[in-house]
Amino acid sequence: MKRSSAAVLFAFVLPLVWSCEFDTRGWGGLCISGGEASGLSYVEPYDFSDKKTFEKDSQIVVYHGSACGKLTQKISENEISLQGSRRIPRWATHATVFLNGWKLEYESDDHHVRTLGVGIGHINLTVNQNRKEVTWAAIGALGDYNFDDAYNFCYHYTVIAWNEAKINLAVDDDENCASGTSTYNMYPIAGHLQNNVFKRRVTAGVVPRGFFFRVAQKEDHHLLQLSYNIVGSERILQNKIYDNYPESTNPLLQNSSRFDSAGVLSWSTQVIFKDNQERWEPNIEKNGYYFGEMVTGIGGKDLGVIHPPFLITPLDDEGWWESFVTSGSPLVVTKEFTISNIPYENAIPILSGWDLHYEALDGDHHVRKIGIWISDWSYSKPFRASRGTLKYTLSTILTDDEENSSLANHRVTVLGIKPTAIVQSEDGNILPELDNDF
Numbered sequence: 001m002k003r004s005s006a007a008v009l010f011a012f013v014l015p016l017v018w019s020c021e022f023d024t025r026g027w028g029g030l031c032i033s034g035g036e037a038s039g040l041s042y043v044e045p046y047d048f049s050d051k052k053t054f055e056k057d058s059q060i061v062v063y064h065g066s067a068c069g070k071l072t073q074k075i076s077e078n079e080i081s082l083q084g085s086r087r088i089p090r091w092a093t094h095a096t097v098f099l100n101g102w103k104l105e106y107e108s109d110d111h112h113v114r115t116l117g118v119g120i121g122h123i124n125l126t127v128n129q130n131r132k133e134v135t136w137a138a139i140g141a142l143g144d145y146n147f148d149d150a151y152n153f154c155y156h157y158t159v160i161a162w163n164e165a166k167i168n169l170a171v172d173d174d175e176n177c178a179s180g181t182s183t184y185n186m187y188p189i190a191g192h193l194q195n196n197v198f199k200r201r202v203t204a205g206v207v208p209r210g211f212f213f214r215v216a217q218k219e220d221h222h223l224l225q226l227s228y229n230i231v232g233s234e235r236i237l238q239n240k241i242y243d244n245y246p247e248s249t250n251p252l253l254q255n256s257s258r259f260d261s262a263g264v265l266s267w268s269t270q271v272i273f274k275d276n277q278e279r280w281e282p283n284i285e286k287n288g289y290y291f292g293e294m295v296t297g298i299g300g301k302d303l304g305v306i307h308p309p310f311l312i313t314p315l316d317d318e319g320w321w322e323s324f325v326t327s328g329s330p331l332v333v334t335k336e337f338t339i340s341n342i343p344y345e346n347a348i349p350i351l352s353g354w355d356l357h358y359e360a361l362d363g364d365h366h367v368r369k370i371g372i373w374i375s376d377w378s379y380s381k382p383f384r385a386s387r388g389t390l391k392y393t394l395s396t397i398l399t400d401d402e403e404n405s406s407l408a409n410h411r412v413t414v415l416g417i418k419p420t421a422i423v424q425s426e427d428g429n430i431l432p433e434l435d436n437d438f
Contacts, residue, residue: 027103031234041078043069047154051088053378054346058091059166060417061351062348064100064377067138067149072107080153081139084120087133092161095125095134096171096296099209100351100428101156103397104142110366111402112144112220116273118155119210119294121172134159136289141212145220156373158348167417169300170197178269180243183217188231192242192266193297198235199263204299206233206267207222207413208437212292213273222364225357226398227272227312229411230295237264256261265297272314272355275364301420302345310353310411328359330403333394337412339386344416346377353411356398372408386420 060195069080088095102118140153153239162169174240178191198204215221237258258264273289339349354372358365374392381388398406 002051013326015076016239017258022158026432040221041071041080043071043080043082045072045082053158055089056346057166058089060160060162060346061089061092062161062346062428063159064157064374065159066101066154066156066373066375068109068152069140070150070152072150077115078147079139080127080151082137082138082140082153082155083135084157085133085135086157086159087131088161090132091163092132093164094169094171095159095161096173096294096298097123097134097136098160098207098348099155099351100158100349101371101375101395103142103152103154103369103371103373104140104230105140105152105229105371106367107150107152107370109149110174110368110402111149113223113367113370114144114145114220115141115143115147115214116226116370117141117210117212118212119293120155120157120213121175121210121294133280135163137209137217144216146274146322154371154373156375158350158374160348167300168202168302169298169417170195171299172197172254172297176206176295176297177292178267178295179241181288181290188270189243189295190240190266191239191244191269191295192264193295194262194264195261195297196295198299199261199264200301201261202299202301203303203305204233204235204265204297205296205305205413206230206265207352207415208293209296210292210294211271212290213271215273215288216288216290222275223358223367223370223398224275224364225272225315225355226355226370227309227355228293229270229312229355230413231268232307233265235259235265237266239298242266265299267295269293270312271277271327272312274314293316298415304419305417306339306414306416307352308411308413310409312355312409314424315357317385330399330405330406331397333408334389338415339390340413342379342381342390342414342416343386343387344388344421345381347388347417348415349374349377349412350415351394351410352413354396355409356396356406357408358398358404358406365402365404367398367399368400370398372396372410374412376422381420 045067048067051063055061069082099120118140120138141189142151172195180189377392379390396408
């Protein structure tokens with residue numbers, strides 16, 4: 001990859017402003033409204049990669065890459081910030097970037113985890129001296145109660161750029177946030193967005209672009225399980241409370257609803273952030289944690305969404321899950337997955353659900369390394385065929401200095417571009433076939 005398209009150093013320091021708020025007592029990276037993001041360290045990447053995955057007929061081009069940064073100084077409440085950019089063809093009229101994995105690692109020794117987060121924001125398309133590129137900012141945070149330990153942050157991303165004259169597709173990658181509080185059992189968090197580009201009756205959905213966890217109690221904790229799962233998205237607002245900034249108010253009149261004609265999208269997210277303790281009483285300050293997320297809304301007549309079922313369940317310390325899963329690993333585990341029989345000209349995998357946990361029989365532990373990421377992917381469809389095959393390589397890790405074993409599960413949401421003719425295959429199977437066991 002050329003240097004110009006990599007994640008690079010901020011030439012000057014700009015405040016990162018995010019559009020919703022869930023914890024005003026410290027963390028300045030995700031979902032902070034109307035103010036500067038405090039404690040950001042703008043660092044130069046020590047590692048990056050980027051490659052073109054596919055390009056078709058001046059219609060659409062997709063890139064996949066990664067970048068890493070290192071916070072070497074021990075400064076309280078500091079988060080790593082990386083600037084990202086990708087040069088795109090002149091024919092592209094729109095572009096966006098998705099979060100497709102992450103990894104956080106303490107520089108030396110393992111530690112407790114009180115705060116953990118990764119996000120991509122400030123997505124912009126710029127034209128300068130016959131050069132067109134999409135730019136963004138990525139933030140990563142990892143810390144115990146003191147938040148004074150050096151750490152490394154890596155993220156994996158997918159850039160998609162398209163010509164709206166040939167591809168009917170639109171995104172809302174504004175700083176769409178939802179946030180809330182939860183005890184260690186997984187109370188869902190509901191969010192919504194509204195944009196005129198989704199007014200027509202077109203396929204639409206949301207995919208994650210960032211997440212943040214922080215234990216509310218001002219003390220250190222071990223980690224047993226960390227999970228995230230967008231349950232689904234709908235073209236409707238219900239008469240209920242949504243967890244969007246500013247005040248989690250109900251945007252609808254009583255006994256009313258708002259459907260897809262209003263250009264709305266709503267979604268629910270389940271999260272788990274727990275140690276060995278079972279936190280069932282709803283006392284957030286004593287037994288719970290804060291959570292925030294960012295999402296991108298995407299829709300259009302040329303879009304299809306394949307969103308396989310995925311379940312996250314709180315893991316207790318009695319080992320009940322261990323009889324149903326294979327033994328874990330203390331190292332990076334990498335595996336290739338295949339989804340075949342996809343009825344679209346192009347298909348893009350987005351990591352939209354994951355579960356990382358230590359083996360329950362061993363209990364909770366410190367953390368040295370934690371992450372899950374799509375390192376590579378490809379989509380192939382033979383000429384004149386109506387269906388193609390998506391392959392992606394996924395890596396995971398959760399370990400401490402004692403190399404205690406851990407396990408992982410995941411789900412990808414497939415964004416299909418340009419549906420093909422739906423025909424009956426020879427074996428009678430007209431649905432995608434997922435090899436999705438980890």
